[in-house]
Amino acid sequence: xxxxxxxxxxxxxxxxxxxxxxxxxxxxxxxxxxxxxxxxxxxxxxxxxxxxxxxxxxxxxxxxxxxxxxxxxxxxxxxxxxxxxxxxxxxxxxxxxxxxxxxxxxxxxxxxxxxxxxxxxxxxxxxxxxxxxxxxxxxxxxxxxxxxxxxxxxxxxxxxxxxxxxxxxxxxxxxxxxxxxxxxxxxxxxxxxxxxxxxxxxxxxxxxxxxxxxxxxxxxxxxxxxxxxxxxxxxxxxxxxxxxxxxxxxxxxxxxxxxxxxxxxxxxxxxxxxxxxxxxxxxxxxxxxxxxxxxxxxxxxxxxxxxxxxxxxxxxxxxxxxxxxxxxxxxxxxxxxxxxxxxxxxxxxxxxxxxxxxxxxxxxxxxxxxxx
Numbered sequence: 001x002x003x004x005x006x007x008x009x010x011x012x013x014x015x016x017x018x019x020x021x022x023x024x025x026x027x028x029x030x031x032x033x034x035x036x037x038x039x040x041x042x043x044x045x046x047x048x049x050x051x052x053x054x055x056x057x058x059x060x061x062x063x064x065x066x067x068x069x070x071x072x073x074x075x076x077x078x079x080x081x082x083x084x085x086x087x088x089x090x091x092x093x094x095x096x097x098x099x100x101x102x103x104x105x106x107x108x109x110x111x112x113x114x115x116x117x118x119x120x121x122x123x124x125x126x127x128x129x130x131x132x133x134x135x136x137x138x139x140x141x142x143x144x145x146x147x148x149x150x151x152x153x154x155x156x157x158x159x160x161x162x163x164x165x166x167x168x169x170x171x172x173x174x175x176x177x178x179x180x181x182x183x184x185x186x187x188x189x190x191x192x193x194x195x196x197x198x199x200x201x202x203x204x205x206x207x208x209x210x211x212x213x214x215x216x217x218x219x220x221x222x223x224x225x226x227x228x229x230x231x232x233x234x235x236x237x238x239x240x241x242x243x244x245x246x247x248x249x250x251x252x253x254x255x256x257x258x259x260x261x262x263x264x265x266x267x268x269x270x271x272x273x274x275x276x277x278x279x280x281x282x283x284x285x286x287x288x289x290x291x292x293x294x295x296x297x298x299x300x301x302x303x304x305x306x307x308x309x310x311x312x313x314x315x316x317x318x319x320x321x322x323x324x325x326x327x328x329x330x331x332x333x334x335x336x337x338x339x340x341x342x343x344x345x346x347x348x349x350x351x352x353x354x355x356x357x358x359x360x361x362x363x364x365x366x367x368x369x370x371x372x
Contacts, residue, residue, distance in 0.1 A: 027068030034060045138219075139261040143169070143248040145221035146263065150238055150246065153229060157239050165268060167205035168247020172264040174199040175212070179262050180253030187212055196266055207245070208340060211237040211267035216260045224263050243269035272338045280335045287328040294321045297363070303371040310366060317362045320355050327352070 034057065151161035175196055179185060182192040189195040194202075196212040213234045215224045228234035237243070245268040252261050300307050300314050307314055327348045334341055341349065 023071035173249035176251035
């Protein structure tokens with residue numbers, strides 16, 4: 001066989017070593033990309049994501065592995081052939097005999113590969129196959145560990161540790177169950193109608209500030225807390241100084257068709273109102289003014305004619321003043337103690353304007369008369 005025929009031989013014309021090695025490299029790259037997606041970008045094991053738990057994931061991995069193995073095998077053969085051609089010891093390689101032997105080799109390899117892959121394919125169809133490199137881990141997330149790790153993060157950042165609240169634990173468990181039951185991964189919980197604020201209310205926990213952290217798909221308590229600390233919003237909750245209490249719960253179930261464990265962390269805390277000085281001054285001024293003018297209006301009873309003629313207005317005026325004085329005294333005391341108003345006291349602050357207007361209208365009517 002002459003040199004010209006050699007250059008137009010099967011390997012030179014149709015396939016080269018660099019093409020086979022490129023196929024091998026691309027197979028490895030594809031294998032890695034598929035595995036990375038299924039493991040949520042290079043976690044230690046394949047997470048039970050919808051993709052990582054599907055037949056497509058295994059088929060793609062096995063497909064890339066098969067193509068990579070075949071391309072690498074042929075690359076080795078081509079490399080060996082090239083070496084033999086250079087030393088000119090085998091001239092049969094460009095002959096039909098060699099091509100036939102190559103086809104036979106490929107056929108035998110295919111039959112052997114089919115017998116090897118076929119049982120796996122059957123298991124894939126029945127969703128019962130797990131490759132050896134996929135470690136099936138069982139989630140082991142403990143609320144007590146999450147609590148301890150959370151406080152470690154706070155202490156490491158110079159903050160006071162949180163206290164565990166039984167009522168917040170109850171609310172956290174309620175939230176975790178609702179998330180699984182309604183398949184609703186959202187703080188707003190528009191589908192179930194039970195956001196974390198509602199769950200906290202149902203647990204009869206009351207405070208000023210509230211917050212929620214959620215996690216799912218993790219396998220250990222440290223993975224949960226590390227995930228939160230790598231998220232700006234979740235980290236902000238853990239390190240927020242306005243929180244002093246926390247509740248934690250886990251619940252297992254299906255979320256978006258995937259088995260998982262949901263971890264819920266609820267925060268509660270008190271923050272002083274820090275009233276401005278002029279706010280206190282305004283209430284104290286109104287209170288002192290009322291106390292000072294009240295005796296002069298009570299003196300109307302010493303004018304029988306005027307009082308009897310305007311008894312309803314006079315009694316109502318004194319009643320309003322007593323109500324306002326009593327309320328203002330409590331409001332001023334609350335401000336001085338730097339405490340939040342109760343719901344009732346907060347209502348009083350809005351109602352006082354109406355009482356003041358009524359008081360002024362009655363006083364104007366009474367002042368328009370001659371007292372005798």
